[in-house]
Amino acid sequence: MDLVQQTLWGWNIAIYLFLGGLGGATVALAILGELRFNMGKWFGIIVSILGMAILAFGLIFLIIDLINPFRFLLAFWIKGIGHSWIARGMIVITGVFIFGPLYALATFFDWPRFKKWMGYIAMFCGFGVTTYTGLLLNANVGIPFWHTPALPVLFTVSAFSTGCALIMLILAAMKSEEAHHFFHFIEGFDIFLISLELLLIFAYFDFARLGNAAVMKSAHLLLNNPLFTIGFVILGLVSPLILEAYASTKEHSKGLAAFASVLVLIGGFLLRYLIVWAGVFQYPHGIAG
Amino acid sequence: MARYGMVMDVTSCLGCRACMAACSQWNQTPFWAEDFKGKWRTRVTELEEGKFPETHKVFFPTICMHCENPPCHSVCPTGATYINKDGIVLIDYDLCLGCGYCIEACPYDARYEYEKEDLEKDEFYFGEDARHHQVHVDKCTFCVDRLAEGIEPSCAATCVGHARIFGDLDDPNSEVAKLVNSGKAKPLSPYLGVHPKVYYIK
Ligand code: SF4
Ligand code: SF4
Numbered sequence: 001m002d003l004v005q006q007t008l009w010g011w012n013i014a015i016y017l018f019l020g021g022l023g024g025a026t027v028a029l030a031i032l033g034e035l036r037f038n039m040g041k042w043f044g045i046i047v048s049i050l051g052m053a054i055l056a057f058g059l060i061f062l063i064i065d066l067i068n069p070f071r072f073l074l075a076f077w078i079k080g081i082g083h084s085w086i087a088r089g090m091i092v093i094t095g096v097f098i099f100g101p102l103y104a105l106a107t108f109f110d111w112p113r114f115k116k117w118m119g120y121i122a123m124f125c126g127f128g129v130t131t132y133t134g135l136l137l138n139a140n141v142g143i144p145f146w147h148t149p150a151l152p153v154l155f156t157v158s159a160f161s162t163g164c165a166l167i168m169l170i171l172a173a174m175k176s177e178e179a180h181h182f183f184h185f186i187e188g189f190d191i192f193l194i195s196l197e198l199l200l201i202f203a204y205f206d207f208a209r210l211g212n213a214a215v216m217k218s219a220h221l222l223l224n225n226p227l228f229t230i231g232f233v234i235l236g237l238v239s240p241l242i243l244e245a246y247a248s249t250k251e252h253s254k255g256l257a258a259f260a261s262v263l264v265l266i267g268g269f270l271l272r273y274l275i276v277w278a279g280v281f282q283y284p285h286g287i288a289g
Numbered sequence: 290m291a292r293y294g295m296v297m298d299v300t301s302c303l304g305c306r307a308c309m310a311a312c313s314q315w316n317q318t319p320f321w322a323e324d325f326k327g328k329w330r331t332r333v334t335e336l337e338e339g340k341f342p343e344t345h346k347v348f349f350p351t352i353c354m355h356c357e358n359p360p361c362h363s364v365c366p367t368g369a370t371y372i373n374k375d376g377i378v379l380i381d382y383d384l385c386l387g388c389g390y391c392i393e394a395c396p397y398d399a400r401y402e403y404e405k406e407d408l409e410k411d412e413f414y415f416g417e418d419a420r421h422h423q424v425h426v427d428k429c430t431f432c433v434d435r436l437a438e439g440i441e442p443s444c445a446a447t448c449v450g451h452a453r454i455f456g457d458l459d460d461p462n463s464e465v466a467k468l469v470n471s472g473k474a475k476p477l478s479p480y481l482g483v484h485p486k487v488y489y490i491k
Contacts, residue, residue, distance in 0.1 A: 004398075008389050067387035067402050068424040074386045079368025086366035086390055141360045141481055142396030279393075284477035286336055286349035287398050 002288035003217050006143060006279040012065040014273035017133045018162070019058025020093075021155060022268065024129030025163025026051030027100055029186070031119045031126075033167070034107065037182040045104045047170060048122070051163075052100050055093065055129065085136045092128035099125060130159035133272075143279040144211065145218035151275070154200045157193050162268035164190035165240075165261035172254040172261075187248050187257055190264070194241045201233065214282035221278045228274050236267015291457040292376045293431055294486035295445065296465050296474045297350050302452040304348035306333050308444035315432065315443040317420045319407045328401045330429040331444050350452060352444070353378065353399035353429035354477070354485030361391035361400065361428075369425075376486065377431050385425040392426060396481050403427040431455075458486060 027048050034044025063072045076094075078087040099122035106115035134155030137146040164186050171183040208219035222228040240260035247253035247260065281288070312331050313320040319328040331352040338347045355378050362370045362378060369384035370391055392400045403425050412419045421427075432442035440446065445455040456463035461470070465488075468474040474488035 006393060008392055065389075067389070067404055067426075071386050071424075074367050074384060075388070077367045077384060079384075080364075080366040083363040084366040084390070085364065086388060090366065136390075139360065139364045139390075140393045141483065142394065142398075281396070281398070283396070283398055286334055286347075287351050287477070288334075 001213055002281075002283040002285055003214050004281045004283060004288045005217075005221070005277075006281055009065075009276050009279070011273065012061045014269070014276045016058045016061040016065070017136075017155070017272040017276070018269045019054050019061070021130045021133050021159025021272075022162045022166065022265075023051045023053075023055030023058060024092075024096065024126040025160045026054060026126075026166055027096055028123040028126035028130075029160075029163050029167050031103060031123045033182050035116065035119050037185065038178045039182055040176075040178070041107045041110070044107050044119075047167070048100055048104055051126065052096060055096060059093070085132055085139055089129070089132040089136065092125045092132060095125035096122060096129060127156075130163075131156045133159065137275070137279075140279070142281045142283070144214045144282055145208070146275070146279055148204075148207070150200060150204055150207070154197065154204070155272075157197050157200065158268050158271055161190055161193040161197060162265055164193065165264035165268075168261045169258050172258040183254065183257075184248070187244055191241065191244050191248065194237055194244070194264070198237055198241070201237070212282065214280045217280045218278040221280070222274060225274065225278075227270060232267050232270040232274060235263055236270055240264045240267070290374050292459040292486070293355070293436070294376075294456070294458040294465050294469070294488065295352070295431075295442075296454040296468045296488045296490060298450075298452045298454065298474075298490045299347060299349060300490060301450040302333065302348040302350055303450045304333060304335065304346075305449055307447050307449055308350065308453065309333060311443040311447035312429075315435075316430070317411050317415055318427065319401075319403070319410065321410045321414070322407070328403075328407070328427075330399075330427065350444075351397065351399075352487060353395075354397050354483075354487040355429075355431065357484035357486060358482060360394040360396065360483060364390045364394040366390070373433070375436070377433055378428075379430055379433065380426060380428065382421075382423055382425040387424055387426060389426065395428075396478065396483065397485070400426050400428040 030044055030047030030051055033039035063069045075090050078090055080087040099118050103118035103122045106118050131152055134152030138151050140146050167186050171179050205219055208215045240263045243256055243260035247257040308331055309329055316330055318330050322328040333348050333350045336347045336349050337344050339345055359378050367384045367386050369381045372378050403421055405424055408421055411421045435442060441455050445453040454464050456465035458466050460466055469488050474490045476485045476488050
């Protein structure tokens with residue numbers, strides 16, 4: 001077997017995967033806050049638009065990674081919808097950009113029934129965006145570290161964790177009773193998500209320990225990279241988990257939780273970048289030369 | 290309708306790389322690129338086999354395997370990558386977005402980017418006869434244009450050692466079908482489940 005670390009996808013794709021997941025999760029959580037936690041119409045409108053803006057900004061990085069960015073519109077020629085995750089991704093992203101604004105509009109004009117429908121569909125599309133970023137990498141059969149069902153789960157959990165972090169940052173600056181209530185819900189949800197993420201990372205490496213040569217090589221690359229061990233695992237997962245767990249037991253600790261949120265956001269980006277970086281092809285002997 | 294395939298007889302490859310030259314001339318692939326390993330539709334790599342001191346050199350020709358269940362096709366969002374009626378995996382350049390998803394998905398490293406610099410070089414070397422006019426992802430086509438005229442792919446036609454045997458796998462009398470059906474020629478990494486139509490005699 002010839003093991004070759006992939007180099008085609010780098011920073012741009014990692015930034016896209018990160019912002020896509022963050023944007024999708026933010027849209028979903030913003031609508032959740034407004035529909036279910038009485039966060040008020042302006043919270044729903046502004047934060048869901050913020051989520052869409054993040055997603056749109058992320059798309060720029062995808063576009064500049066094309067060999068000819070001007071051909072981007074062809075991405076809407078979704079003939080590969082039956083089998084391609086980029087094509088399916090384009091559908092859910094378009095869905096966010098159609099139903100998100102419709103939801104914001106309905107919220108603005110107070111059309112309750114319409115708002116609910118649009119809100120739930122936009123939430124579903126936002127959720128779809130977080131999931132598809134993992135499924136996208138999953139389809140690359142030549143890279144065994146990506147070609148596992150754990151990856152989409154890991155990316156979805158991480159995307160929602162970064163979404164929670166962003167929402168917490170916003171809520172930390174708000175004073176209302178509802179904001180306080182929603183903050184605690186999100187904090188608890190994030191603690192759950194980070195714990196799940198730690199479990200998934202552990203499972204990933206336990207799987208790699210007994211995996212084939214390419215999987216082992218990927219795991220080896222990550223474990224020897226301080227950006228992963230110290231940057232992602234310690235600063236991006238374990239520290240915010242401890243900080244948030246501690247903060248959740250105290251009354252006036254929003255500052256601490258906000259600091260933890262920043263760590264989660266950095267960790268979320270590092271995870272995308274490092275997983276993409278550590279993709280190792282397993283070519284039959286002779287192919288790579 | 291045929292089901293075209295190729296058998297690579299590694300034992301008779303001399304390593305002359307005439308196939309690489311012929312292919313790159315016929316298909317105008319970036320032979321000008323700096324990285325000698327990078328942009329070829331077909332490559333011949335040099336391997337060392339055996340344990341020291343009993344080592345010997347082996348030349349190993351590779352191309353797109355024209356998989357029957359090709360991951361490059363499943364990931365392609367625009368349908369640019371398609372499979373023609375003869376089982377050949379092709380790219381419609383007009384539809385190719387250049388996302389590179391297929392390059393990542395191919396487990397045999399068969400694809401590369403035909404970039405802007407390459408278009409300029411193509412025009413520089415081939416002038417009016419230049420065949421590439423837009424950026425796209427490129428790979429072996431089994432020389433469909435030659436097949437349409439009833440001639441073999443240029444690599445097989447030029448092979449000095451008869452190491453590349455091309456033919457219809459569905460025709461039991463063809464040399465390829467005989468080699469494959471007898472079990473003499475085997476695919477690479479069959480466990481991937483992509484069912485390559487290029488087989489190797491090692
Ligand atoms: S070898 Fe690669 S490019 Fe060729 S058909 Fe198979 S997956 Fe596609
Ligand atoms: S680079 Fe072109 S052929 Fe490859 S997946 Fe993207 S659109 Fe399809």
